[in-house]
Amino acid sequence: MSTLAPRVVLVSRRSELDELLARHGTRAAAAYFLRQRGRDLAEVEARHRALEAALTTVGAAVPADWRRGRLDREDLSRFLFAPEDVVVAVGQDGLVANVAKYLDGQPVLGVNPEPERNPGVLVRHAPPAAARLLPRLSTVDAELRTMVSARLDDGQELIGLNEVYFGHPTHQSARYTVSTPDGGRERHSSSGVVVGTGTGATGWCSSIARERADAPARPAPGEAALTWFVREAWPSPATGVTLTAGRLGPDERLELSGESERLVVFADGLEADRLELAWGQRVTIGVAARRLRLVT
DSSP states (O other): OOOSOOEEEEEEOOOHHHHHHHHHSSHHHHHHHHHTTTOOHHHHHHHHHHHHHHHHHHHHHSOTTSEEEEEEGGGGGGOOOOTTEEEEEESOHHHHHHHHTTOSSOEEEEEOSOTTTOOOSSOOBOTTHHHHHGGGTTTSOEEEEEEEEEEETTSOEEEESSEEEEEOTTSSOEEEEEEOTTSOEEEEEESOEEEEOTTGGGTHHHHHHTTOTTOOOOOOTTSSOEEEEEOSOOOOSSOOOSOOEEEEOTTOOEEEEEOSSSEEEEETTOTTSEEEEOTTOEEEEEEEEEEEEEEO
8 A cells, every 4th residue: 555645636727818828929919819709808817717716726725745736638648647646627527527537546526616607517516625625535425437448459448437439530431330239230331439428428428319219218427337329320232220329238348340441439529549440440348447436
């Protein structure tokens, strides 16, 4: 067992103001850009201040003898999390999903800097709550959330909290064969396959399910089950449209065999961190062995 003091890793993403200044250089130029689109710089600055205030509040709540780290969302794929880390995600709900795929049992505290804008499904806590929760994080309740795993036949694996996408990187037509746990098999030409968890069932999978009269029942966030959907399957003499949705239990896998080049798999919208498939390569998708520990 490690004797190191916990390390709090504070994760956030650049504010819209930061991105505007990086693009336009000055506040005046950013303000002009926003005015051309019917927006006001004052609103963007207010949101920036809310994020900075939340980060300051959480930083002040870290016990004095704990170690600290600060991380931007864009650097997640290059950061090595340690077993004793405590992760605090300050921002939108999607930030928790972004960081979850890089963790293996570390607790995640989601902090919502803008409750009037963010639903707070995963960032459940106001910034002042960090002072109460961080010192006793080992004893507070944590909700275990199911994650989804995509594994290539060469052993490469990718994990997601919301969903994984399989298809062409531009979402144009991808050709592949789908094999289901009950023995079904069909060649497809579609704009991709989305496989989601109960957490992701309120996001991308939800928007797809609303268009399906026979959509499978979505799982609960902690249930060891997934739902999968084929997007815009195209019927032709060589491709079918019968196997386009389903549900996977804890020990079931969906297998997809690529029949075109440049197919990819990515999770939770992080397209840059992806697996790439060559023609004939296979990916199996199912419930991941890891689970997210979300502080409640």
